[in-house]
Amino acid sequence: MIMSLRKNIAVSDSGFVFDPSSGESYSLNPIGTEIVKLLQQGRSHEDIIRDLTGKYDVDDATLERYYYDFIGMLKQFNLLENGE
Amino acid sequence: MSKLKLKLAATGLNNTDNPGPGVPVIRSIRESGSFSMEVVGLAYETLEPGIYMPGVTDRTYMIPYPSDGVEALLERLEYIQSKEQVDVLIPNFDAELYTFMKSSERLEKMGIRTFLPTLAQFEERHKSNLPRFGEKYNVPVPKSRDILSYQDIEKLREDFEFPLMVKGKFYDAYLAYNEEQVRMHYNKITAKWGLPVIIQEFVRGTEVNVVALGDGTGQTVGAVPMRKQYITDKGKAWGGITLDDPAMMELTRHIISKTQWRGGMELELIKTTRNELYVIEINPRIPAWVYLAVGAGQNLPEALVKLALGMEVKPFKHYDVGKMFVRYSYDMIVDLPRFEQLSTLGEVEPEKSSKSI
Numbered sequence: 071m072i073m074s075l076r077k078n079i080a081v082s083d084s085g086f087v088f089d090p091s092s093g094e095s096y097s098l099n100p101i102g103t104e105i106v107k108l109l110q111q112g113r114s115h116e117d118i119i120r121d122l123t124g125k126y127d128v129d130d131a132t133l134e135r136y137y138y139d140f141i142g143m144l145k146q147f148n149l150l151e152n153g154e
Numbered sequence: 155m156s157k158l159k160l161k162l163a164a165t166g167l168n169n170t171d172n173p174g175p176g177v178p179v180i181r182s183i184r185e186s187g188s189f190s191m192e193v194v195g196l197a198y199e200t201l202e203p204g205i206y207m208p209g210v211t212d213r214t215y216m217i218p219y220p221s222d223g224v225e226a227l228l229e230r231l232e233y234i235q236s237k238e239q240v241d242v243l244i245p246n247f248d249a250e251l252y253t254f255m256k257s258s259e260r261l262e263k264m265g266i267r268t269f270l271p272t273l274a275q276f277e278e279r280h281k282s283n284l285p286r287f288g289e290k291y292n293v294p295v296p297k298s299r300d301i302l303s304y305q306d307i308e309k310l311r312e313d314f315e316f317p318l319m320v321k322g323k324f325y326d327a328y329l330a331y332n333e334e335q336v337r338m339h340y341n342k343i344t345a346k347w348g349l350p351v352i353i354q355e356f357v358r359g360t361e362v363n364v365v366a367l368g369d370g371t372g373q374t375v376g377a378v379p380m381r382k383q384y385i386t387d388k389g390k391a392w393g394g395i396t397l398d399d400p401a402m403m404e405l406t407r408h409i410i411s412k413t414q415w416r417g418g419m420e421l422e423l424i425k426t427t428r429n430e431l432y433v434i435e436i437n438p439r440i441p442a443w444v445y446l447a448v449g450a451g452q453n454l455p456e457a458l459v460k461l462a463l464g465m466e467v468k469p470f471k472h473y474d475v476g477k478m479f480v481r482y483s484y485d486m487i488v489d490l491p492r493f494e495q496l497s498t499l500g501e502v503e504p505e506k507s508s509k510s511i
Binding site: 078 | 360380381383394395396397398399475476
């Protein structure tokens with residue numbers, strides 16, 4: 071199952087994330103912003119990981135570990151929902 | 155087109171760290187631009203900041219405390235009315251509402267209109283009556299009970315788990331982790347607000363609030379949900395943000411429709427981690443953070459005045475999500491003669507250099 075970003079979450083180019091249901095806001099670094107924007111487009115985790123490993127100087131295992139750690143955080147903050 | 159003339163009277167000028175809604179209510183109505191208006195402030199204390207803030211009140215009169223009884227208040231209002239010809243009065247304190255509701259007919263005869271909940275509406279949403287309210291209108295509320303003595307505190311263990319909330323009839327709410335803390339808060343609350351003290355199950359979650367206005371026929375004229383972002387040690391919002399939460403809006407409309415609520419209302423809710431909503435309090439008046447609703451596109455105080463005047467008011471359909479308010483404190487310099495005038499004569503003249511805020 072794909073976890074995508076909740077529909078009403080607003081993400082700005084500066085990495086500012088606003089959850090209008092809870093009123094909470096978060097600040098992301100550039101990589102975080104990039105991942106969240108890709109999630110917003112409905113891309114799968116595998117797809118995003120492939121994209122990032124191709125783009126940045128990082129090995130698959132390290133990126134995967136950090137990626138799922140980040141996804142866990144997004145889940146914890148209730149920013150994700152089950153996709154199609 | 156000439157603007158409608160309005161003389162508005164309002165209480166709740168205590169813009170302190172525990173602010174009354176008077177100043178934001180007046181500010182909202184002034185800024186609406188709908189009226190050519192003068193404002194008569196009604197104050198209980200000589201140091202309520204709204205008396206001295208430029209552009210808020212045009213004149214202020216001291217009025218007797220609700221504990222002095224209805225007659226004392228009406229006598230004073232008759233005097234004020236003989237000088238002012240007030241059109242609409244907005245009381246802003248929970249503790250005074252009963253007196254004003256009781257007197258609404260006599261006020262009407264004096265030519266003063268109000269737009270308040272009925273006595274039945276006011277009574278049934280009392281903290282003490284909340285469990286019955288929840289059952290009657292199918293609204294989720296935490297378990298609660300009135301306590302009247304130390305003996306009642308000892309019996310709490312049978313039905314409640316700690317921690318629990320200890321609340322005053324009108325104001326104050328404390329979290330207690332054991333019986334000793336309940337006793338401590340019980341003493342503090344009874345000294346200030348009398349009995350009963352209300353014990354409420356502690357629901358874990360985020361506190362969220364809604365300001366709303368009901369037209370008395372079951373229709374919600376407007377409603378704006380908010381989460382406090384910055385809370386003072388008195389539990390008051392010092393900053394907040396409007397939310398997009400259909401469930402909160404639905405619950406508000408449900409309550410207003412079922413109770414046929416008339417007037418302003420503040421819903422205090424707890425949203426659990428599972429997104430369930432519990433009503434912990436229903437305040438029968440506009441809250442002090444109402445100006446956020448105005449900033450988000452719903453001038454509820456203006457709509458309330460129009461309803462009081464019998465004008466047609468169309469329900470608001472929209473508000474801006476993610477609009478924030480941040481409160482601040484500010485020192486004013488006040489000349490002694492103004493304070494002296496209010497202290498000795500019970501009324502104070504307009505300040506000549508008043509500018510609208």
